[in-house]
Amino acid sequence: MKGSLVTGLAIILLFQLAGLALEQIPGMPLPGPIFGMVLFFLYLVITGGGYDPEREAARHLLTHMALFYIPAGAGIVTLGALLMEQALGITLALTLGTLIAFVTTAHLMQWLSR
Known part of the structure; x- marks a missing residue:
């Protein structure tokens, strides 16, 4: 189960990395994280919602969603x-x-x- 979570997080981060790589192409109109999200969305559409590792990683990330607001609160x-x-x-x-x-x-x- 833990290996599946790590695999899912690695897959999500690979899409982020792919977006950042695309950002390096001159003249790209969007930031890398947006490209990564679009690529991940296309992957989810093609695979019918992803596979178990991504779903498990998403479940864990959503469980701890409140932690993602701490940097915004500190900035305010x-x-x-x-x-x-x-x-x-x-x-x-x-x-x-x-x-x-x-x-x-x-x-x-x-x-x-x-």
Whole structure:
């Protein structure tokens, strides 16, 4: 069982590494981690959801998902003054980004449901 978890994590990290390698090609429009996620998504689509090692690794990662928020929380605490200084811009960006995503999703849903 433990070997399966290590194998699953290794497979996920290989997709991350592949994305970072693609990022090194000049003129690539997206960051490496995004390429890695797209490659992993394609792998999951092709394999019908992956195999047991990836599923087990995903289960363990999701179990400990709260730990992934600690760096973000630490960043908010340490950069609080900067966040307050830029509060208006951050608020506008978040509000406009959310509205654009909401309107785009609504229009896409209407278009797809026809």
